[in-house]
Amino acid sequence: MQVLRPISNKDFAALKTIAIESGHGFTSLPVDDDLLSSKIARSEQSFDKTVKQPQDEGYLFVLEDSNTGEILGTTAIEAAVGMQTPLYHYHLGKTVHHSRTLNVYNTVDILSMCNDYTGASEICTLFLREAFRQGLAGRFLSRSRFNFMALHADRFSDTVIAEMRGVSDEDGHSPFWQWLQEHFFSIEFPQADHLVGLGDKVFISELMPKYPIYANLLSKKAQAVIGQVHEKTKPALRLLEKEGFEHRGYVDLFDAGPTVESRLQNIKTVRETKRGKAHIVESGELDSVNGETWSVSNCRLADFRATFDTRVSWCTKTSSFKITADIASALKIVDGEEISGFLL
Missing domain, CATH: 3.40.630.30 (Gcn5-related N-acetyltransferase (GNAT))
Known part of the structure; x- marks a missing residue:
């Protein structure tokens, strides 16, 4: 993993x-x-x-x-x-050189340090x-x-x-x-x-x-x-x-x-990320996910962990994830802990 x-x-x-x-x-x-x-x-x-x-x-x-x-x-x-x-x-902008007298109009790209x-x-x-x-x-x-x-x-x-x-x-x-x-x-x-x-x-x-x-x-x-x-x-x-x-x-x-x-x-990714409680289940208890791969992570800072796997399912009704025990172990979380995830 x-x-x-x-x-x-x-x-x-x-x-x-x-x-x-x-x-x-x-x-x-x-x-x-x-x-x-x-x-x-x-x-x-x-x-x-x-x-x-x-x-x-x-x-x-x-x-x-x-x-x-x-x-x-x-x-x-x-x-x-x-x-x-x-x-x-450098910022790429434009400047215009225009002379009405000579009927000249030139647009030139310029690079300005900023x-x-x-x-x-x-x-x-x-x-x-x-x-x-x-x-x-x-x-x-x-x-x-x-x-x-x-x-x-x-x-x-x-x-x-x-x-x-x-x-x-x-x-x-x-x-x-x-x-x-x-x-x-x-x-x-x-x-x-x-x-x-x-x-x-x-x-x-x-x-x-x-x-x-x-x-x-x-x-x-x-x-x-x-x-x-x-x-x-x-x-x-x-x-x-x-x-x-x-x-x-x-x-x-x-x-x-x-x-x-x-x-x-x-x-x-920020807009589509979901947060919810993790429920640790056997692979056979996962909802049908049609081969979708989820990226999931714990919600910690210094002990942050994230991984990706197909053995993850999201329940919109309960706002919760189902994950397998080895994924929970990789994330260093326990059953019922809040995690974050998005479809990869």
Whole structure:
């Protein structure tokens, strides 16, 4: 059974393996022992912290095979971005050049650097190891974050964003960054990417152009990738679009990948999640579910557990779930305890 739970110190080696496998462009998991250790420690502190409103908490989860103990993937939520270190984006807008005298009217795309998402919650760090990408695990990893946020809404902002990985080649080179590098920087994209992952963003304010950039002055290759996602990121983007996330013109400073957003209460999983008492039954006592798969979780914080299975049924009349004993054990719950669930 695959179980999502908060990360702990014992998961360091697995998290480092995931960081290595994730490759270039996955800035939230750089291959750095000290940083990975600090991410785990920060997550543990965030789960234990008493919170009245979202601040600088970061919640990091791992997906574990409960039979083997192997870590299959990870995902995370940042409670409020940009509160300690500025979060920069480019916003893609338009400007008009018009001359009535010359009968000229030109609309031009411009990129303006901004901090508009300061204070928003961010879903991030979703990575499922390649050997486990079949089936529903990826969808479960993505949507379970929204279930957790709905259960603990006071810990998160009403605006939720996701920064999608932009286009880069196998060596980690971004067409968009190559243009910036040529005109404003003298470092390669992987190095800049690594610095951001380490939290060292001072060079952005020091070297980034201070004024809006006319998009038509960029190279053709750079223009072509603005707002586009990496090939491996397309499934994740499709999942978020189904949840109601939209791209509103904000892109990453380095690879021009899109940032998508939604209001927390408008997210499909949040709207469809049900809460009710769990009744532990034998498999034969389950109501007919026609092969439906449910994601179910307990309603706890530091001891949060979630899994997905077909051996779950929901009774609208009694607002309750029927689950089997092994699912209850995976969730660490007892009969009659409140749980949360949604159709996967």
